[in-house]
Amino acid sequence: MTSMAHLRIAGLTKSFADAVALHPTDLDVEQGEFITLLGPSGCGKSTFLRMLMGIAAPSGGAIWLAGARIDAMPPEKRNIAMVFQSYALFPHLSVLGNLAFGLKMKKVPKAEQERRIAHAVRICNLGPYVARMPRQLSGGQQQRVALARAIVMEPDLLLFDEPLSNLDAKLRETLREELLTLHRRVGGTSIYVTHDQDEAMSMSDRIVVMNEGRVVETGTPFDLYRAPRSRFTARFLGRTTLVDALAGKGMARLPWGQMMPIDSAASGPVALSIRPEDLDPALDPDGAGVVTGFQFLGSAVFYHVLAGDIRLTASAPAREAPIPAGSRVALISRAPLHVLDDSAGAAS
Amino acid sequence: MTSMAHLRIAGLTKSFADAVALHPTDLDVEQGEFITLLGPSGCGKSTFLRMLMGIAAPSGGAIWLAGARIDAMPPEKRNIAMVFQSYALFPHLSVLGNLAFGLKMKKVPKAEQERRIAHAVRICNLGPYVARMPRQLSGGQQQRVALARAIVMEPDLLLFDEPLSNLDAKLRETLREELLTLHRRVGGTSIYVTHDQDEAMSMSDRIVVMNEGRVVETGTPFDLYRAPRSRFTARFLGRTTLVDALAGKGMARLPWGQMMPIDSAASGPVALSIRPEDLDPALDPDGAGVVTGFQFLGSAVFYHVLAGDIRLTASAPAREAPIPAGSRVALISRAPLHVLDDSAGAAS
Amino acid sequence: ASASADMKPVGTDSFNMKHLDFDAATLTRENFYDVLVPVAKQEGEVNLYSFAASFPVFWKEAVIPGFEKKYGIRVNFYDVKEDVAKQQLIAVHQADQDSPADAYFAPGPTPAETRNTPIIANLPLADVLPEAKNFDETLLHVSFGFDHGGTFMPLHRDQTGMGYNSALMKPEEVPADFPALLAYAKAHPKQVAITSPLKGGSGENFLYALAQSMLTGECHDKLASDFGWDDAAAAEWVKTSGCFTPVWAYLRELTPLVEVTNGNADTQNLIANNAATIGTVWEDYAYTFVQDKQLPETYRITLLANGQDGGGDGIFVVRNAVHPAAAMLLIDYAMSYEPQFWKMKNMASRTARKDIAITDAIDAKNAQFLVPEAIYRKYAIGYPTVPVMTAMRDAYVAEIVSKM
Amino acid sequence: MSSTTARAPRHDGWPAMKGDQPNGRTIALLLLPGVGLLALLFGIPLVSGIFGSFGLGMGAGRNAGPTLASYAKVFGDPRYLAGLRTTLYYGAMAVLVDLVVAIPLALALGRSFVGRKLFNGLYKIPLAVPGIVVAFAMLTLLEQGGFLSRVLHLVGLSLPRLVRDPWGIGVIAAMAWKDIPFMTLIIVGSFAAVPEELLHAARAFGASPLRAFLKVRLPLAMPGITAAILLSFIRSTGSFVIPDVLGASYPLPLSVLMYQAFRDSNWPLVYAIGTVLMLASFLILLSYYFLTARIVAPAGGGGR
Amino acid sequence: MARSSRIPFSTDDSLWLAIGLYSALVLVIGVPLAMIVLWSFADGWFPPALIPTAFTLEHWRQIVEDRGLAEATLRSILIATTVTALSGVIALPTAWAMARFPFRMKRAVEMFVLAPLIVPGLVVAVGVGQLFLSLRLAYTVPGVILVQLIGTLPLMIRLLSASLGTIPEDLLLAARALGASPLRAMLAVVLPLSVPTLVAGGLLTFVESFQEFDMSFIVGAPLVETLPVRLFFYLDGSGIRFTSAAVVSLILLAPVLIVFVLAGRIMRDDVMASGMGKL
């Protein structure tokens, strides 16, 4: 008998009266993994999490966690904790009350409760706030309380439902790193839901890309970004220009006539995903493209370039002054372009 | 008599009973400019906008718009329109009702109303939605209605108070570009408030960086990013590592011993702002730094590097697999490092 | 008072009327219609208040149509709650304003109750209304032991008694007097319904009748005939004289055995539901219930020996009435033969007219629901005075109710 | 809550150009129609009533005061003391019954069931039924020999005394009948204001459905529920006609005693009883403020 | 942006719950009301009969033929409508100030506004009667309207100030920014947004006004006679006759029930709950 994954999901599905929120889905997660579910709003991410948590009933399928089948258990029997998008801190309880809530419910002995809370307070830096009420905390602090409340449960599985999406840009970035550090320190298994690609890429061991109730693709951030199989993944994860090209012998002819190396031996019509950093725009009066505009992002400049009738984006480091709009540029290939799995077709 | 700026603000200030929200501030804005006010929460950005709009009374100073002094006028007399963070669409009026509201208030003739609304509906792509109620629109559509409602007023000045901060990441990016395109098409003068550095950098002609009720620095995005004068600007706009160094002859000795070129002829102790893209980490068993972690962002990888006792960030393009944590790297200077104006001191 | 004597205000030197549009001083029974009819027609209308639950039908069927036809004067009829109306009129007069009502059919104790805050016009109606000459002279001047000087006309005579369901009680079981009632209650706990003396007239009167039968000698004389009481003195006497000891002793024994109800209707409903076999009732009110099929045909009424109280309610011109002439005409009309006969026939409302006997109006079948004439003649008695009655109710609370 | 640190406090109301807070005169002018009218129509009579309870200003010839006689009666006479007790008893019991019915009903209304919309309208009917009609309906229903006892008689059962009974069962039932929809309405609203996510969180952290209700939903809905309790209590204590028709003839609640004093034109006593009733309500109101000051409003933090 | 994500534990329409609730409704509300209807037609209903042994229209005839009834009904509707409209108009500015401005003694003002809910009507009624006599408002329709406002304003102010407090500041600023003067912003934005509250408060006010007896009688009767003043007499506790009382109850209830049925569709529970849910 082969050993089973820490979390195994088989054929999990959820239909509502009027729609299918999640088509049958399989997923294995190993102990200690940090998995992200990434997809646009309404694609079924929360539904997925809620079924894991037990606060929504699956329409079909099975879930095993740490060797036991859990899909028919009520939430309070599962050893899973969750950090909610709105934090869902109990407003009538102090930070300490919030942290102790779950332990009391599970009748953890007093001494053990204290030990675990002290531990969580320490790693989440909540020392000064334990006596405060949630409304007396900033968003970031609330977020840490929500996390600590989950950690004290020492759950087999930790779920996050867009825990950062209510925060502002600068804070979001800071907490992202903090969260990851905590995950490493605690060493648990986590499933994290987001629709923010940066968040997904910078945090996850693996990303599960979802769309319209289906898993589109699963892989490490690097693989999904550099070598997505589907158009959807290519487009949802970072910027890309999708073009049709004619391939052969490791090269492809692009619509504006240039030949460039590709990462596949395919021949015939193919769909390419061109990342901005794949092409280097260089001032050249005979170049194939014209700069129509640019977007300065500090570390890099994104140029909108019209090549033939294709509008594409190419980036350059922003160490010197940007190339002005209207300039003609040559597009120099920096790396082999990626060929998508989907058979070619209008890459709209 | 010299010609006056389209919008001139002189000594504008606002105090509340318990605090000064805006210290005396001067600002000139030219016709057609897109200016961003950027700063952390509570720095006085909204207060500034509200005084321009006339919905908060200045404690001092003067405002001229299109040649007329307006600071004592009630809001309904000023020819200024505003897009609110919450959109502030009237929930009881249809899209059309919202668009017509201001025109009716200003008693614009019927035919003219229709012309302007048709124009705004066209450029904001609202055709299919004119009959809907605001609650039947998605966030992005609501945002466009709020904008159209401002555009129909044909204002001398268009104000935006964090109009994108309520939206999710992917949509925020799309709308950012849409908004800018619209600004260009309409050709008006705009002041845009945000605390999102990417937004400020990618949209503005000029950025006004604010902190604690004061303007810290004003300049183009490129200048402010590459050559900030103050630590605050350097840190708030993009990532940076601030270090103390000893300068002389266009070079500086960094804390971990390396010499690197700088962009100033200063000599003696200086404070440097090192952008991640200024340093190229290259695998090198004898290198000065050790990679402690990295963050994959698709187009680039940010490496956390420990050099001496300085933790800094250096970025590399993400075309090949990232350098694993623990590797020793050499830090290669890609461009002269920037010397801050502030006299040196602990660059915490 | 002679029929031709000039009319004088009762009690004071002047009439307490702001709108006397005729010379009241020269009014007599003889010139009554000649003087008042033209003035009343001028006034054009009259506002009538009426308090009693069973009376709207009387006004609407027996008085108003005939009156309006006869004089062409419109009657605006208003049902009122007695306590609210009384307070309204007191307030009006304290503010020295015109009265909203011209004539008011009010509870019998009203003249006594309002003697300090007069709301009754001091017109000696007894002396000038032509119809008054057919009425019992005492009842024209005294209501509930209070001599109001002929300002309050006895429109309706009533009688309390013990109503019972003859289907549930053999004739010999029907208690004949207070001791028998107590014995019956002991044998049939909770089958006797006594209206709370605090909630309705039939219960109050049960209390008074009990006192009138139990008090003897000097005590009884003081209860029945000494009309010089003021409130405080009456209270003092009831509380401290010791005269009432047997009354309280009786009630202390009886009360736990009976159902004390919240009103006359409440008592009657218990009888109708077979939840009580016998209870305190108003003769006329129970009669109305029988006609309305809310009491069974087997319902009967009797009086306890040694007497049960009866009295009446009256009508008066309201002080500062705006239509005094019309009001006087209306009162006169309501006292005339036809309406009084109709009232007796349909409502078992007895009359103070000397020319109508109960047997004239009511047939044998309906007479079953009235107090048999022989018993009535023997046991119907009048009330103690108003101050003593009030004092007895308070004492009842102190002695009985709060000790249960 | 949408952002990290506390956002700038907003201006309230109109941003006037002459400074950001509207001045006192503007506020006074806005308050005037409502508060002014109440001051005139309600304040003056109220004050004269309170004076009246000391026998002051009772009109010519009736000015008996200043005297504490009426209060002495209310607090000295066993009848009135018992009245005060009865008032509090009826009020408390009615509220108790209200709660026992309204809380489960509010929970049921939060779920979906066939015909929910219609039910939602129908259960509120008693709100529109005058007290006297309620009393009348209950009397015909609960009285000995009334409808209910006739029905029970068919199956050989007999009804305990429900009207004029020493425990005031009929009175309490009628008061509760009239007040339950009111209570339910408020509790439904208070429950709905508790974010569902908090209940999910409670379940996620190991609470059974019952415990999630007791530990999270109930405490968070408490400010609304206590307000409902308070208002129902006040309505019950003021109710006159229901105890008058359905209650035992002794002891009578203060409301009925006050009406009797009114009947006897004993104005100082009417006003004294009224003042005592008012004070009782007021004390309860104050203790409400005191208690709820400690309970967090659900809208505070943690919500969205 | 807060996206609402609600997944109920059970999404199925529960049939047994519906059966339970509706049975309870029929027993608890239906049966007492049925008593009233039956009594209004009863011609003899003695034990052990479960329904009247005979029926008659006589009780209805007696009361409906009352010549002032139609007039009093119309007058009551007129008065209740006016009271409702005035309550809204008077409460709006006051509620606005209470909801949106800080001012000294706010707590005290709030409590004062609530006080009429606490103070027994009798204590006020006679004082008002005296006052109105001297103001020449006694026995006038305006007098009755004013006295009823005492009872209806507190509720309306409460409800409105709770709901006005939730109108986002930004909406008002937006209206100003789009050229509306403060007054026009009030009319064009605040008023329409208060409609659900005005409807809920208005219905309750209408019901309360339509049924008010004591104060209306003291101030208005007899010249201004409302329907309850005309009919409550039949309901006098000590002299009650079930038959006519039943007819009167139904006449008083009918319009109010109609209003409630209509209201069921437009009245939002949350409005009522928010107004009364926190004092």
Ligand SMILES: Nc1ncnc2c1ncn2[C@@H]1O[C@H](COP(=O)(O)OP(=O)(O)OP(=O)(O)O)[C@@H](O)[C@H]1O
């Ligand atoms: N209770 C429900 N009844 C019907 N449909 C529902 C219900 N809950 C969710 N859905 C639908 O199921 C789909 C998936 O919803 P879900 O909340 O899982 O999306 P999500 O990926 O979490 O989106 P977001 O990023 O906006 O949170 C959506 O189309 C949604 O409308």
Ligand SMILES: Nc1ncnc2c1ncn2[C@@H]1O[C@H](COP(=O)(O)OP(=O)(O)OP(=O)(O)O)[C@@H](O)[C@H]1O
């Ligand atoms: N009505 C007020 N009374 C007192 N202080 C105020 C008031 N309004 C704003 N302030 C204070 O003025 C300062 C500036 O507030 P402002 O709203 O302009 O900040 P902001 O830059 O727009 O912040 P954010 O990014 O959070 O919107 C803050 O410290 C705030 O607390």
Ligand SMILES: NCCCCNCCCN
């Ligand atoms: N308290 C008033 C006593 C007079 C009662 N009269 C009753 C008449 C019933 N028809």
Ligand SMILES: [Mg+2]
């Ligand atoms: Mg979701």
Ligand SMILES: [Mg+2]
């Ligand atoms: Mg702001």
